[in-house]
Amino acid sequence: MPTHWYNIAGEYPELYLPPIDPRTGDPLSSKDMLHLFPEILALQDVNTHDVEIKIPVDILEKYITWRPTPLIRAKNLEQSLGTKCKIFYKYEGVSPIGSHKVNTAIAQAFYCKKAGYKELVTETGAGQVGSAFSMASAFYDLICHVFMVKTSYESKPGRRILMQTFGSNVYSSPSNITEYGRSVLENNPDFTGSLGTAIAEAIEYATNNPNAAYVMGSAFNFVCLHNTIIGNELKQQLKNCDIVPDYIISCIGGGSGFAGISFPFLREKLENKKEINFIAVESNAAPKVSQGIFEYDYGDSAKFTPLIKMYTLGHTYVPKAMHAGGLRYHGLSPLVSNFIQKGYASIRAYEQLETFQAGQLFAKLEGYLPAPESCHSIKAAIDVALEHRNEEKNIVFCLTGHGFFDLAGYESFNQGTMSSSAFGEDGIKESLENLNNHLVNLNLKK
């Protein structure tokens, strides 16, 4: 098992762009994050000099329960497609909570514990991130608070119960725990919640409670860093089998899963002149790369974060309801955005129906029921394998998690009642205009 994370900004500092203060337009440093989380995480976030970062032994001892995760060849899928390509998947669903989110949750919990925090606080949509931090908090005897979007809290009890079983306090957001939550409820008692509101509540809680650290599941540079354990393992596994990857595919929500499997291979692409094609796969519900712009924007809809240079659809963009909740994010990790913007990765965007078709085919042939987010990567892998039907390409994709908590999506797929996830171009145009006007108002754009 690898003993280090790979810090892409350490090797390629040009990929790092500091966030800026919206009030001044000045770059922010690690010090500006210290009111929310421990110094070591803040330092990891801005680190542009260390290529390898040693994983603390205590974290390795936790990882080892399910890591290295298996690299599996999808032979039945290959045969069914009639392709000469070999298809492999790195299966992160073997983790106790069923996805890659624990890679960073354990690391963040460890560092927070070490820094003396007693509580962790985070937000969650469908519950993937909340489950990961609930487990990690239980491991490190921390009190975990999860603000869960009300509509998910009520309609998807599974992950709520899982979090509570780990001992977490799960609040339906908007809640009456925070001032922001109370103000939202006062204005609109029937509001069903949003990730933006949940983020705002979590940040308020952490800001007002010095014992509590705010922790997050994606997008931040250190979250990408912690997930490079995936790609570092994959490198070793491919080497053991003497396989050189031609394609590395992963879906993008906040971007940490894609970063995790891809970043460790950039050097091979750039220096060894190997033809590695990275493909980032997004949902047409939130097509930030294919239809968004590369611009400074907020990470959340409530404008609590600094301004981050990234692919974005604008912070006022509200994606249609769809089953791959993890891909319903308006923005994208700045490192991943830069990686794509520099031409290292190409992009594909899919409609949810075609991704579920791919997911069902995969389940029937390989057994694993994929999470709706992972179905996007499967669809892309299938398309590549068909496009290169007569070539012996090696295609690797990240199966980021299982779909046992997403059966409502499969139910609507099975019954033929799945609605389109596509967002109209007009809505995107409006949201991008909002962003532009906001930046002009801040004197950050003309």
Added chain:
Amino acid sequence: MPTHWYNIAGEYPELYLPPIDPRTGDPLSSKDMLHLFPEILALQDVNTHDVEIKIPVDILEKYITWRPTPLIRAKNLEQSLGTKCKIFYKYEGVSPIGSHKVNTAIAQAFYCKKAGYKELVTETGAGQVGSAFSMASAFYDLICHVFMVKTSYESKPGRRILMQTFGSNVYSSPSNITEYGRSVLENNPDFTGSLGTAIAEAIEYATNNPNAAYVMGSAFNFVCLHNTIIGNELKQQLKNCDIVPDYIISCIGGGSGFAGISFPFLREKLENKKEINFIAVESNAAPKVSQGIFEYDYGDSAKFTPLIKMYTLGHTYVPKAMHAGGLRYHGLSPLVSNFIQKGYASIRAYEQLETFQAGQLFAKLEGYLPAPESCHSIKAAIDVALEHRNEEKNIVFCLTGHGFFDLAGYESFNQGTMSSSAFGEDGIKESLENLNNHLVNLNLKK
């Protein structure tokens, strides 16, 4: 990975007792099973001469996707208990459907396909067995029919959707697909179903459709055989780590999970004089060993099966509703029954509340949320580790599956509303008297 299954009746033929025909009292042979399933399975069921049975390459190629399953040391649990014992668990939950049930489902589907069957038919309670056969049917391009107990069909949609996603036909039982189902519905339109009814419907379907094989998830000798891949792997894994097990623990419903992990170690216990203590763990909802009798009885409540010598509470015994559905069986695999009756294994019975307490503790410390059935094994492992707190014993238990489909149980545990699973002694007495009277009427007892 092991290439053979271990056939305990081949090495210790005295453990095998043939089923008998209730009409004549005569022993049955493999020929009497041929109307239900392929000859090779019938022959495996009565095989008392081959100790090792080669696993067909095609089955090994399916197994290899997730096998060998990991053997994991529960270090955090050990520390929390303050015991000198080492606790290990063999984790079967990494399989695509999340439990050990696929070990036999894939084998049965393979043999049925080879024998020319086009369809598989089975019954399922909460859906564990049905999911396993749904996946296996998809692998071998067989049509799968699952009769699912109505109350589970309606209240537990998760596994139904999973089965349907694999392409299975899932019927709420009693159904109008079979004559038996229709007769039940006519007499009692509001009947919420039972495993006995579902079995009867599945057997009727297979009997009337020559293209359809009846397949089953536990109890039968060949089901135990197929699960010995667990114990064979464990042997190798323990050897690799130079560990000699002092305790091997698994829960018993039909008994195939216990058989799978335990049988391959019997020779070491008997011949090498190693002190291996096998512990079978049952629920006090169906305490067939601790409160039942070792007697001939039917495998199902509808009396469709032959008479089988086993530990039983009587075929009219109806356990209380509880969350470990897989342990709610009145009988026990005849091989496992004989294994226990000869004194090779001891028995423990637990109340569901204490098993959920053990399961939650395990989840908090080790991350994996255990299935309610597996919680029984965890409780026993914890008790043994505490009883031998100051001895360096090696305790191994089988974590047969994850609990992601059992969150309703954890919800009632978290909320403190879990009811007792204990069955009153009077009810057991009545059911055993019924059995006795029935055997007397058949002239099989005086």
